[in-house]
Amino acid sequence: MTGNPWGYGKQDGPSVWHKNYPVAEGDRQSPIDIDPHQASHDPSLGPIVLNYDKCTSIKIANNGHSVVVEFEDSDDRSVIQGGPLGNPYRLKQFHFHWGGKDCHGSEHTVAGNSYASELHLVHWNAVKYKTFEEAATAPDGLAVLGIFLETGDDHRWLHTITDVLYTVKFKGSVTDFKGFNPKCLLPSSLHYWTYLGSLTTPPLHESVTWIVVKDPIIVSEKQLSKFRTLVFTGEEEDQRTRMENNFRPPQPLKGRKLISRRV
Numbered sequence: 001m002t003g004n005p006w007g008y009g010k011q012d013g014p015s016v017w018h019k020n021y022p023v024a025e026g027d028r029q030s031p032i033d034i035d036p037h038q039a040s041h042d043p044s045l046g047p048i049v050l051n052y053d054k055c056t057s058i059k060i061a062n063n064g065h066s067v068v069v070e071f072e073d074s075d076d077r078s079v080i081q082g083g084p085l086g087n088p089y090r091l092k093q094f095h096f097h098w099g100g101k102d103c104h105g106s107e108h109t110v111a112g113n114s115y116a117s118e119l120h121l122v123h124w125n126a127v128k129y130k131t132f133e134e135a136a137t138a139p140d141g142l143a144v145l146g147i148f149l150e151t152g153d154d155h156r157w158l159h160t161i162t163d164v165l166y167t168v169k170f171k172g173s174v175t176d177f178k179g180f181n182p183k184c185l186l187p188s189s190l191h192y193w194t195y196l197g198s199l200t201t202p203p204l205h206e207s208v209t210w211i212v213v214k215d216p217i218i219v220s221e222k223q224l225s226k227f228r229t230l231v232f233t234g235e236e237e238d239q240r241t242r243m244e245n246n247f248r249p250p251q252p253l254k255g256r257k258l259i260s261r262r263v
């Protein structure tokens with residue numbers, strides 16, 4: 001079906017999502033502005049543990065909202081656990097959000113400051129739920145690791161992704177992308193904040209335990225500009241709308257507790 005049911009434009013962007021997705025005005029919506037001084041320290045909160053070693057990426061795709069790398073999630077070969085999580089969560093996909101210029105593009109902000117981009121590693125609770133779709137609607141169904149991207153020097157490994165973006169320029173395009181291990185996209189320190197939130201794109205399900213890592217990774221402006229060569233529209237559509245500013249602004253905290261873990 002041509003045209004997206006929702007997008008990031010004036011007519012179909014975050015300010016009107018509530019019309020088709022009323023949960024947009026719910027009590028645990030994401031992203032949020034993270035105020036480091038408001039975060040309470042919970043000494044019982046352990047470190048995040050990633051077991052991505054038998055990582056198996058399958059493909060990279062343009063879904064009309066972002067560029068997504070999908071993983072084989074039929075077994076527990078790539079999981080995240082520890083921290084606030086009660087059991088291991090299976091890696092399903094990762095994707096990015098970015099701006100049109102470097103001054104903004106991330107979804108979460110820190111003391112009102114945006115980063116140029118934000119990487120989301122999406123995991124689901126395969127212990128309690130049979131499918132991702134089922135987990136995606138459950139309050140403890142998903143765990144998303146959020147990593148900020150800041151511009152500076154070239155990122156040593158990001159070129160593996162930016163070099164193939166031209167093959168998924170249009171909405172609906174998919175390319176084989178095997179054997180990529182996203183561990184190479186993480187900062188050295190996994191000091192994080194955690195809170196209960198939602199998907200930041202429709203259907204905006206309130207099913208995400210967010211784990212936002214404090215330290216950004218550094219990528220070059222050149223690498224980031226390659227994301228902006230993607231388009232929201234399909235090859236068959238006459239309009240070519242550059243894919244950028246695909247981020248939702250911060251949502252009200254509504255009394256939620258933000259917890260931080262110093263590594």
Ligand SMILES: O[B-]1(O)OCc2ccc(NC(=S)NCc3ccccc3)cc21
Nearest residue numbers: 120122132133136144198199200201203
């Ligand atoms: O907020 B995010 O951008 O970051 C975290 C995150 C995770 C998932 C999505 N959306 C997905 S997987 N939609 C398809 C779908 C949604 C629900 C059921 C089936 C299928 C977006 C985001």
Ligand SMILES: [Zn+2]
Nearest residue numbers: 095097120200
């Ligand atoms: Zn996301």
